[in-house]
Amino acid sequence: MRRTLFESLVRRPLTEAPPATDDAALAELAASLDRASRRRLGRSLSIREVDAGSCNGCELEIHALNNAFYDLERFGLRFVASPRHADVLMVTGPVTRNMREALERTYNATPDPKWVVGVGACAVDGGIFAGSYACCGRLSDVVPVDLYIPGCPPSPKALLSGLLTLLKSTEAS
Amino acid sequence: MALFEEIAGERIGGHRPWPRIVVGEDGWRAVAAELSAGRYALLGLWGDMGAAHMAVLVEPSAEIAVVTVECPQGRFPSVGALHPPAIRLERALRDLYGLDPSGLPDTRPWLDLGFWGVRHPLGDRTDPAPKPLAYAFLPTEGESLHQIPVGPVHAGIIEPGHFRFTANGETVVRLEQRLGYVHKGIESLMIGAPLDKAARLAGRTSGDSTVAYAFAFARAVEAALEIEPPARAAFLRALMAELERLANHFGDIGAICNDASFAMMHAQCGILRERVLRAADVCFGHRLMMDCVVPGGVGHDLPVAGVAHLHELLQDVRRVFPRLVDLYDNTASLQDRTATTGILPAELARQFGAGGYVGRASGRAFDARKRPGYAPYDQIDFDMAVFDRGDVNARVWVRIREVEQSLNLIEQILRRLPAGPISIAVRSEGRSGEGMGFVEGFRGDVLVWLRIEQGCVARCHLRDPSWFQWPLLEAVIEGNIVADFPLCNKSFNCSYSGHDL
Numbered sequence: 193m194r195r196t197l198f199e200s201l202v203r204r205p206l207t208e209a210p211p212a213t214d215d216a217a218l219a220e221l222a223a224s225l226d227r228a229s230r231r232r233l234g235r236s237l238s239i240r241e242v243d244a245g246s247c248n249g250c251e252l253e254i255h256a257l258n259n260a261f262y263d264l265e266r267f268g269l270r271f272v273a274s275p276r277h278a279d280v281l282m283v284t285g286p287v288t289r290n291m292r293e294a295l296e297r298t299y300n301a302t303p304d305p306k307w308v309v310g311v312g313a314c315a316v317d318g319g320i321f322a323g324s325y326a327c328c329g330r331l332s333d334v335v336p337v338d339l340y341i342p343g344c345p346p347s348p349k350a351l352l353s354g355l356l357t358l359l360k361s362t363e364a365s
Numbered sequence: 366m367a368l369f370e371e372i373a374g375e376r377i378g379g380h381r382p383w384p385r386i387v388v389g390e391d392g393w394r395a396v397a398a399e400l401s402a403g404r405y406a407l408l409g410l411w412g413d414m415g416a417a418h419m420a421v422l423v424e425p426s427a428e429i430a431v432v433t434v435e436c437p438q439g440r441f442p443s444v445g446a447l448h449p450p451a452i453r454l455e456r457a458l459r460d461l462y463g464l465d466p467s468g469l470p471d472t473r474p475w476l477d478l479g480f481w482g483v484r485h486p487l488g489d490r491t492d493p494a495p496k497p498l499a500y501a502f503l504p505t506e507g508e509s510l511h512q513i514p515v516g517p518v519h520a521g522i523i524e525p526g527h528f529r530f531t532a533n534g535e536t537v538v539r540l541e542q543r544l545g546y547v548h549k550g551i552e553s554l555m556i557g558a559p560l561d562k563a564a565r566l567a568g569r570t571s572g573d574s575t576v577a578y579a580f581a582f583a584r585a586v587e588a589a590l591e592i593e594p595p596a597r598a599a600f601l602r603a604l605m606a607e608l609e610r611l612a613n614h615f616g617d618i619g620a621i622c623n624d625a626s627f628a629m630m631h632a633q634c635g636i637l638r639e640r641v642l643r644a645a646d647v648c649f650g651h652r653l654m655m656d657c658v659v660p661g662g663v664g665h666d667l668p669v670a671g672v673a674h675l676h677e678l679l680q681d682v683r684r685v686f687p688r689l690v691d692l693y694d695n696t697a698s699l700q701d702r703t704a705t706t707g708i709l710p711a712e713l714a715r716q717f718g719a720g721g722y723v724g725r726a727s728g729r730a731f732d733a734r735k736r737p738g739y740a741p742y743d744q745i746d747f748d749m750a751v752f753d754r755g756d757v758n759a760r761v762w763v764r765i766r767e768v769e770q771s772l773n774l775i776e777q778i779l780r781r782l783p784a785g786p787i788s789i790a791v792r793s794e795g796r797s798g799e800g801m802g803f804v805e806g807f808r809g810d811v812l813v814w815l816r817i818e819q820g821c822v823a824r825c826h827l828r829d830p831s832w833f834q835w836p837l838l839e840a841v842i843e844g845n846i847v848a849d850f851p852l853c854n855k856s857f858n859c860s861y862s863g864h865d866l
Contacts, residue, residue, distance in 0.1 A: 193629070193692050193696070195688065196629070196633065196688060196689075196692065197629075206636060241522045242518055242525075243522075243523070243524050243525050243547070244525075245546075245547045245548075245549055245862075246524070246547070246572070246862065247569040247570065247571060247572040247575075247862045248524050248571060248572040248573055248860070248861070248862050249569070249572025249573075249575065249653055249655065250572070251522050251523065251524065251572075252572060252573060252616075252653065253652070254522050255522055255616075256635075256638075256639060256642070258635070259632075259635035259636065259638070259639050260632060260635065260636050260639075261636075261639050271522060273520035273521070274520070275518075285547070286549060288546065288547055288548055288549055289480040289481055289482070290478045290480050290481075290545055290546045290547070290548055290865075291517065291525060291546050291547065292480065293480070294517045294518050294525065294546070298518050320554075320562075320565055320566055320569060321549045321550070321551075321554065321569075323554070324549055324550035324551075324553060324554050325481050325482065325483055325486045325550050325553060326481055326486070326548050326549055326550035326553075327549055327550065344569075344655065345572065345653070347652060
């Protein structure tokens with residue numbers, strides 16, 4: 193254990209520089225955020241992840257945001273266990289009909305101001321599962337969506353870039 | 366072939382590579398009796414238009430057969446009545462197809478939570494029940510019991526499902542799972558799908574096992590159409606499968622330790638997992654290698670830069686991982702949490718035909734790569750890791766040994782990778798046939814069965830190993846404390862999406 197700890201002390205950190213933010217998405221987001229909510233949030237956002245029917249590919253890459261390479265918490269972004277502690281709902285999947293009510297209840301349990309980030313091709317339009325009797329399809333048909341991060345699944349870098357865009361727009365005055 | 370000679374019925378032509386036999390109700394009951402007596406293991410049970418199929422395996426020869434019973438009256442004799450591992454499969458079949466397993470001991474719905482707007486979506490598609498009925502959880506009796514409902518939205522970044530704990534103080538008296546929340550209707554989307562779309566769907570049954578599913582699906586198509594992918598493709602498939610196994614084992618070993626609040630293992634294993642995914646990205650252009658295995662071969666060749674990258678990866682893991690294993694094994698506070706926790710008795714593992722590390726940590730020496738075996742695992746060698754304690758620790762050790770074996774396998778694959786094409790054309794126009802693929806994913810054996818008609822998928826059933834592991838998780842938590850549930854759960858790491866379909 194000592195050797196591993198020692199190496200962590202003397203080695204350069206694995207953490208990489210943050211990716212560039214998406215300017216088009218930033219402009220769009222700025223419109224959805226008012227000044228008061230920006231002031232209240234400061235430089236920190238708490239995220240509650242909700243799997244609304246994903247194949248779990250998106251969850252694997254969202255998980256990766258916490259590893260040493262991406263280190264999400266350095267940006268003041270962190271995942272929380274309860275929607276009541278969250279500013280952001282990060283939703284994956286084509287919203288299965290069996291999960292719709294749970295998603296709506298999670299959304300309603302999240303205090304205002306709040307933002308919804310749809311992650312993955314399924315959240316955008318149901319993806320490959322669109323048209324099934326068991327899926328609602330588009331996430332925005334169920335809850336209002338502020339930002340999409342597409343991809344199947346989006347890479348941690350794409351996720352980070354999307355989240356930094358969100359953070360930047362909450363900071364901009 | 367002793368197995369299908371034993372089962373009296375009509376053998377169907379064009380079902381490959383294993384036989385399919387149509388039996389009467391008596392023949393079906395006889396197979397159920399063999400399952401119940403422990404002579405066969407159940408590999409799957411699924412529906413079709415007006416028929417039910419089940420796949421059975423004889424150990425240790427690993428002979429496989431699919432048995433079919435026609436249901437002109439809309440019912441068939443329940444296998445679950447004699448053999449409990451079939452109960453959830455039959456409940457799901459009833460929800461989806463509307464066929465009635467007569468004598469099924471548990472008639473509550475399983476995947477249909479009452480929100481689909483239609484009943485029996487794969488059968489006669491009748492109108493939905495007037496309103497969702499309240500789900501009757503199994504009763505518990507005794508003094509000072511309290512219930513803890515958890516989910517479907519869990520506290521972590523994980524898939525949704527509901528757990529109903531009944532506890533006496535800290536001790537779990539009963540856990541009952543309620544799943545189906547991520548049911549996407551994959552089997553209905555498969556009906557009529559062209560092969561390329563169907564392959565992409567199969568690869569999204571459970572994202573952590575996307576290679577295993579695509580691999581099994583491709584083998585099923587190739588069996589149905591009687592084509593053989595080139596040797597190089599077989600080796601590249603195995604390379605992807607072993608990378609997937611490595612990534613998942615690293616992630617889960619770390620996560621199990623994290624559930625015992627040992628964050629350092631989690632951080633270190635997370636680094637190894639990320640390195641594997643980056644190597645996969647360099648080699649095949651996708652971190653999880655989605656859509657890289659296709660019917661007829663693979664979609665991506667291994668670039669020269671990829672080979673060097675993989676050698677670096679092997680070197681790196683071999684330098685770091687043994688140290689982490691020592692750390693795991695020599696940290697008393699961690700061992701205190703994993704050793705003797707969540708014991709799965711060998712008899713239950715055998716009865717349920719538990720695949721993967723769940724079975725192999727409880728003495729069930731079964732690995733689809735060994736038997737029945739498939740290319741290229743007949744040309745490369747590895748040791749199957751089997752432990753018999755059946756606790757969380759044993760399941761971690763199976764994974765540790767499998768990491769070591771996967772490293773060796775990758776080395777062998779790189780050394781012996783044949784030259785040549787990476788795929789052959791799949792000409793399916795107008796073709797028909799039935800095929801089955803059976804592949805060892807990181808979690809256990811994945812089964813894909815399909816019927817191709819006029820070049821498109823007519824029916825496809827994908828059976829996740831979790832079907833036979835979820836019920837066992839209910840068994841192992843009994844008598845343990847609530848705080849040890851995350852450890853037990855993570856040591857199983859069953860798939861919700863793969864199970865709910």
